[in-house]
Amino acid sequence: MIINIREGKGKFPRQVMLSPKLLELLRLYWHWRKPKDWLFPGRWPDRPMMASGVRVACQELRKQLGISKPLSPHVLRHSFASHLLDAGTDLRSIQLLLGHRDLETTSRYLHVSEAKLHATASPLDDLPIRNVHTTQGGNRTA
Secondary structure (H helix, E strand, C coil), X not given: CEEEECCCHHHCCEEEECCHHHHHHHHHHHHHHCCCCCCCECCCCCCECCHHHHHHHHHHHHHHHCCCCCCCHHHHHHXXXXXXXXXXXXXXXXXXXXXXXXXXXXXXXXXXXXXXXXXXXCHHHHCCCCCCEECCCCXXXX
């Protein structure tokens, strides 16, 4: 359940997880298209799809779905990383999945969603609180 990427962004090899749902969709696609040399052939069947072909496919999909915001491989990559972060995936794992050499690159690349920020509990909430009450002079006793 691992995909080996030979030349991803930055031309660096890496491995990413293969979702069982994606595997099912890829199998359906394979049975439908029956590609020979490449799972996603380019203009010529013996050549892989080029990056420009992926960008064009994103633009066509954006139009078909009526999405007004930009859609590109970079947006999909950023969304993937953001969803992983929101799901609690540690930054180092995201770094490896994105193929970043430097963790600082990953930390700049990602943002913490507002929902995640609001859902974060304060470590103070885990502290045991003894019965605290205020006496008349403003002095606190426990």
